[in-house]
Amino acid sequence: MEIMGKYPHYDINRRDEPLKWRRMLEKSGLSLRSFHPHYSDLYEPENNLWLRNRKCIEQSIEHLAALGGEYLILHAGKLADGGLTIDMRVRRAIRNLEEILRFRQDRRSDIKICIEHEGDNFPGIRNIIEHFNDERIGFCFDSSHATLYPGNNDFLDDFKTKIYSIHLSDNLGSNDDHLPPFQGIVNWKAVIQQLVKNEYRGPWHLEVSPGSDSQGTLKVMKDSMAKLVELLRSTLDESE
Numbered sequence: 001m002e003i004m005g006k007y008p009h010y011d012i013n014r015r016d017e018p019l020k021w022r023r024m025l026e027k028s029g030l031s032l033r034s035f036h037p038h039y040s041d042l043y044e045p046e047n048n049l050w051l052r053n054r055k056c057i058e059q060s061i062e063h064l065a066a067l068g069g070e071y072l073i074l075h076a077g078k079l080a081d082g083g084l085t086i087d088m089r090v091r092r093a094i095r096n097l098e099e100i101l102r103f104r105q106d107r108r109s110d111i112k113i114c115i116e117h118e119g120d121n122f123p124g125i126r127n128i129i130e131h132f133n134d135e136r137i138g139f140c141f142d143s144s145h146a147t148l149y150p151g152n153n154d155f156l157d158d159f160k161t162k163i164y165s166i167h168l169s170d171n172l173g174s175n176d177d178h179l180p181p182f183q184g185i186v187n188w189k190a191v192i193q194q195l196v197k198n199e200y201r202g203p204w205h206l207e208v209s210p211g212s213d214s215q216g217t218l219k220v221m222k223d224s225m226a227k228l229v230e231l232l233r234s235t236l237d238e239s240e
Helices: 017-028 047-067 086-107 122-132 143-148 154-158 188-197 214-239
Strands: 002-005 034-037 071-075 112-116 137-142 163-168 204-206
Touching: 002 047, 017 047, 034 047, 047 071, 047 086, 071 086, 071 163, 086 112, 086 122, 112 122, 112 163, 122 137, 122 154, 137 143, 143 163, 143 188, 154 188, 163 188, 188 214, 204 214
Parallel strands: 002 034, 034 071, 071 112, 112 137, 137 163, 163 204
Antiparallel strands: none
């Protein structure tokens, strides 16, 4: 599973929070793979906002390490619209990511950083990943984000073996609704085919909102996962 580091789901300011979660994970038989900080944009135009983000990301690295997880999910930020040129925004994001890598090296050297796309900022993310050319840094694919913006899943070819994590959810075509898969307009066959084509081997996460009926949503998610597994198996059979 993946933890969103946002109160009240997870209180990142409590140093004993990992201990509480480890007990819950052990009791439920679940394993933690990744952690998603609440404030996680690498590019922030205001320095004080970046200092806030950096503190949140650094806290998240410490919590992820304490929980035994592997992947830290970060957002690149608004790299593609107005204001500063894209190149200037990417350079600032690279500078900020270098700060995070130095902190990460001191705390837990095997944690991998996954940069998640939002909107049409994946060209900038590609530039960041290519700049570092480092196995510590990869890409997080979000099925709902990809469906809402131009390019859909085609840009996955740009990342190939750099896809380290994925967020799977559905939407109705205008908002990031975080619906269970097969409850909206996402072309799941195309998503699975593209991930198989790029030899994705990381965790499969459903990033779904519980809505007003969390138990009912969990039942739908269970059915969604069964359909995804069936589709994945058939796609793998076709690719052999």
